[in-house]
Amino acid sequence: MTKVLMQGNKVIAEAAIRAGCRFYAGYPITPQNEIPEYMAERLRQVEGGVFVQSESEVAAIHMVIGASAAGARSMTSSSGPGISIKQEGISSMAACQLPAVIVNMMRGGPGLGNISPSQGDYFQATRGGGHGDYRTIVLGPASAQELADLTMDAFDLADRYRTPVMILADGMMGQMMEPVVFKEPEPRAYPEGLIMKGAGAGKRKIIRGLILDPLALEEHNWMLDRKYRTIARQETRCELFRTEDAELILVAYGTAARIAKGAIKRLRDAGIRAGLFRPISLWPFPTNEVRDLATRIENFLVFEMSTGQMVEDVRLAIQGEARIGFFGRPGGVVPTPVELANVVMRRYDRERGITECC
Amino acid sequence: MKQVFCRPKSMTKNIFHYCAGCGHSIVHRLIAEVIDELGIRGIAIGVPPAGCAVLAYNYLDIDMIEAQHGRGPATATGVKRVLPDRVVFSYQGDGDLAAIGTAESFHAANRGENITVIFINNAVYGMTGGQMAPTSILGQRTTTSPAGRAALLDGHPVRVSEIFSQLPGTAYIERCMVNSPAAILKTRKAIRKAFQCQIDGRGFSLVEILSPCPTNWKMTPIDSCRWIDEVMCKEFPLGVMKDVPAVEQNEGG
Numbered sequence: 001m002t003k004v005l006m007q008g009n010k011v012i013a014e015a016a017i018r019a020g021c022r023f024y025a026g027y028p029i030t031p032q033n034e035i036p037e038y039m040a041e042r043l044r045q046v047e048g049g050v051f052v053q054s055e056s057e058v059a060a061i062h063m064v065i066g067a068s069a070a071g072a073r074s075m076t077s078s079s080g081p082g083i084s085i086k087q088e089g090i091s092s093m094a095a096c097q098l099p100a101v102i103v104n105m106m107r108g109g110p111g112l113g114n115i116s117p118s119q120g121d122y123f124q125a126t127r128g129g130g131h132g133d134y135r136t137i138v139l140g141p142a143s144a145q146e147l148a149d150l151t152m153d154a155f156d157l158a159d160r161y162r163t164p165v166m167i168l169a170d171g172m173m174g175q176m177m178e179p180v181v182f183k184e185p186e187p188r189a190y191p192e193g194l195i196m197k198g199a200g201a202g203k204r205k206i207i208r209g210l211i212l213d214p215l216a217l218e219e220h221n222w223m224l225d226r227k228y229r230t231i232a233r234q235e236t237r238c239e240l241f242r243t244e245d246a247e248l249i250l251v252a253y254g255t256a257a258r259i260a261k262g263a264i265k266r267l268r269d270a271g272i273r274a275g276l277f278r279p280i281s282l283w284p285f286p287t288n289e290v291r292d293l294a295t296r297i298e299n300f301l302v303f304e305m306s307t308g309q310m311v312e313d314v315r316l317a318i319q320g321e322a323r324i325g326f327f328g329r330p331g332g333v334v335p336t337p338v339e340l341a342n343v344v345m346r347r348y349d350r351e352r353g354i355t356e357c358c
Numbered sequence: 359m360k361q362v363f364c365r366p367k368s369m370t371k372n373i374f375h376y377c378a379g380c381g382h383s384i385v386h387r388l389i390a391e392v393i394d395e396l397g398i399r400g401i402a403i404g405v406p407p408a409g410c411a412v413l414a415y416n417y418l419d420i421d422m423i424e425a426q427h428g429r430g431p432a433t434a435t436g437v438k439r440v441l442p443d444r445v446v447f448s449y450q451g452d453g454d455l456a457a458i459g460t461a462e463s464f465h466a467a468n469r470g471e472n473i474t475v476i477f478i479n480n481a482v483y484g485m486t487g488g489q490m491a492p493t494s495i496l497g498q499r500t501t502t503s504p505a506g507r508a509a510l511l512d513g514h515p516v517r518v519s520e521i522f523s524q525l526p527g528t529a530y531i532e533r534c535m536v537n538s539p540a541a542i543l544k545t546r547k548a549i550r551k552a553f554q555c556q557i558d559g560r561g562f563s564l565v566e567i568l569s570p571c572p573t574n575w576k577m578t579p580i581d582s583c584r585w586i587d588e589v590m591c592k593e594f595p596l597g598v599m600k601d602v603p604a605v606e607q608n609e610g611g
Contacts, residue, residue: 023440050439054432055465062429062462066405066436069423074436088426096424196421196437198401198444206415207423 001181009034009174011144012103012167015151016075017042017049019185021101023067023074025052025060027082030115031171032105035077048072057082061089061102068098069207071195073155073188077103079171080121081112083129090164091130094224095209099158099190101151102136103167105174108332116332117172117255122309125168126283133221135228137165137235138282140253144178150280152185159190161231168282170305172255172334237280238289242268246275248299248348251290251314253279255334256303262337267344274344282310287317294322299354301325301344305334325354366390368399370419379579381569382410384536385478386417388546389447392553393420398445403437405430405448410485411478414449428459431466434473445556447474453483456492456516463522470527470561474552477518477564480571481590488574492516495593500574515593519566523599529561531599535568535591537583551601560604568594 006014013035016024024039036053043049050067054060060076067074078086083104093100106121108114125138137157139150147169154165196205211217239257242264243249252260257278267274277293277300279286294300300322302311311326318324327343329335347355365371368390374383393402399420406414408427415422425433430448438446455463455477466473482500483489490503493515497506507515519533530552534545545567552563568590570582577585 023436025436052435052439052469055461058429059432059435059462059465062425062432063436063439065425066423066433066438067440068436069433070403070437070440072440089429092426196403196423197441198403199419199421200400204419204421206421208415210412210424 003179003181005177005179006144007034007175007177008144008147008169009105010038011147011180012077012151013038013042015148015182016101016155017046018182019073019152019155020188021073021075021155022046022048023050023064023072024076025054025063025067026076026078027054027057027060029079029082031107031174032077032079032103034174035103057085058088061086064100065089065093065096065098068093068100069196071197075101075103077105079105079107080109083121083124087130090136091128091132091134092209093164094134094136095132096207097162098164098207099162100164101154101158101167102164104169106168106170108330114332115171117170117305117334118330118332119170119254119256119305120309120330121168122282122304122306125166126285126313134224135231135283137161137163137231138168139165140168140280140282141173142254142257142278144176144180146280147173148180148182152183156186157235159188161227162194163227168254170255232284235281236284236286236289238286239276239278239280241276241278243275243277243293243297245273246297247273247350248301248344248354249275249277249293249297250301250303250344251277251310252303253282253310256305259335259337259340260303263340263344266337266341270341270345272344272348279310285313285317287313290314290317291319291321294318298322299348301327301348301354303327303340306330323353323356325356366394368393368402368419370417372416374417375413376410377573379570379572379582380410381478381480381536381567381571384542385476385545385567385569386414388542388549389476390418391546392550395550396553396557398553398557401444403441403444403446405434405437405446407448407450407454409451409454409483411449411451412485428454428457429462430454430459431471431473431475432462435466435469435471438471438473442472445474445553447476447553449476450478451484452479452481452491452493456518467522467562467564468525468527470529472556472559472561474556475564476549477566478569479518479566479594480569481515482571482574484571484574493518493594495589517594519564519599522564527562528564528600529602530555530563531566533566533568533594533596533599535586535596537568537570537586558604560602566594
């Protein structure tokens with residue numbers, strides 16, 4: 001196992017190749033352009049590799065649909081504005097139960113916004129994003145190592161549950177360089193029978209999301225819902241950092257969680273026993289895990305690079321059992337650990353607990 | 359006794375849901391006949407559109423994957439790139455190809471994707487109830503052009519076959535119609551040539567078919583057939599628009 005120093009976007013692309021991804025379609029958008037560039041080169045080298053620079057984001061996702069149906073491990077990547085236009089296809093994939101990995105290297109929004117790191121796409125990612133009753137598995141890496149590991153895991157999860165999986169990171173994760181060790185991928189376990197490759201001499205297949213009979217579509221919806229409930233039971237992931245003796249828990253994911261770790265060190269130096277709860281699976285959200293903390297810790301501060309989205313999931317999980325404050329920097333602003341530590345110190349004392357907002 | 363006519367093997371026994379006089383059922387049958395003739399049922403993969411023909415998989419007994427409105431050529435691109443030895447086609451209407459899916463269709467053609475597009479041009483949005491299509495004729499009254507299509511307000515009918523013929527990536531493009539037995543036989547030949555073009559690896563092929571929609575045209579089936587002859591054919595002239603030999607197509611490889 002060799003350790004290599006790599007830029008985050010390239011880590012995702014290399015991890016995808018090693019996980020057996022053999023089809024990529026995408027459209028240029030900052031801050032993730034190194035992903036299509038790297039895929040263009042690597043898919044040329046590997047057997048059966050196909051790279052298509054599509055005419056649009058919407059074309060890319062529908063190419064991925066075709067490739068996924070035809071049996072290739074498939075991926076597309078983009079950033080906020082591009083992810084918005086991919087939603088049509090993501091909804092289709094959920095309906096048709098097709099696996100694929102979609103990477104969102106978030107930038108500032110709404111609209112064109114800017115190209116700085118942001119976390120404003122949490123709602124879009126975790127609530128389905130497109131039309132209809134569906135969920136998407138969403139993983140939020142916080143280091144280059146996790147970009148590698150979670151990208152590989154994303155392909156396995158997509159296959160296991162026959163559903164699109166999103167990697168939700170941001171421009172910071174994509175641009176920074178860190179040492180990475182690529183793990184050995186699991187062999188692909190996707191049933192041959194699900195692959196559409198022509199009927200041969202046998203029975204043909206139809207892949208569709210159109211179900212005109214309301215009772216039949218209702219049953220399809222409940223079937224998908226049962227699958228999502230299974231995922232919610234089995235696939236939550238989180239990291240607990242210095243929570244054992246904590247009096248105050250910061251809740252943050254991705255880049256924000258890295259900033260929080262820096263802040264926790266400073267807070268502890270100042271005598272405040274802070275810890276971190278970091279959701280890694282953003283959907284399913286690790287509800288039980290954060291609720292367990294709330295049974296013994298009274299103060300939580302949710303920190304996001306947004307105006308406050310994940311904080312709703314934290315409130316739903318904790319259900320009033322603890323005080324929850326929120327601190328956000330939207331619009332592509334990346335605060336320093338010192339700034340976050342200062343915010344906590346201003347808003348928290350042992351007598352009053354945390355104030356809910358500034 | 360010699361059997362001279364039967365249901366194609368690549369067709370199911372389902373009864374068409376299409377209106378009386380509609381062209382879709384004729385074209386479905388032609389596709390099935392050609393698939394049988396070429397012996398490609400086992401390697402054919404179809405991509406039906408949104409619209410009346412969304413249920414094409416109820417009639418064509420081959421592997422099929424639905425596409426969202428207009429995205430057929432993108433989905434077909436994904437399938438074909440992964441499985442280059444399969445015969446992959448999309449089936450698209452005029453709104454699908456020339457409005458919401460213009461980009462996907464144009465760029466699949468421009469990339470010279472080795473797929474076949476069956477393009478039904480009936481100058482109207484059928485399934486949604488007869489709204490103006492990008493191919494509606496100037497002056498044509500529809501539910502969204504009640505005073506008739508006006509060039510200044512609504513633009514001009516889009517001549518897909520002529521436009522796509524200009525793209526170097528396209529190999530075979532023909533416009534035909536299905537309003538008489540002779541025209542139907544000609545269309546059958548065109549579909550066969552288009553699939554053969556793909557099998558020979560020559561690149562993008564498209565067959566545009568002027569097709570009656572009596573319900574939304576508010577005409578009898580017979581009048582609809584006549585309207586194709588007298589009006590549609592003037593706007594959309596029939597014929598082979600492009601037929602590039604294999605050698606020339608592959609130059610610059």
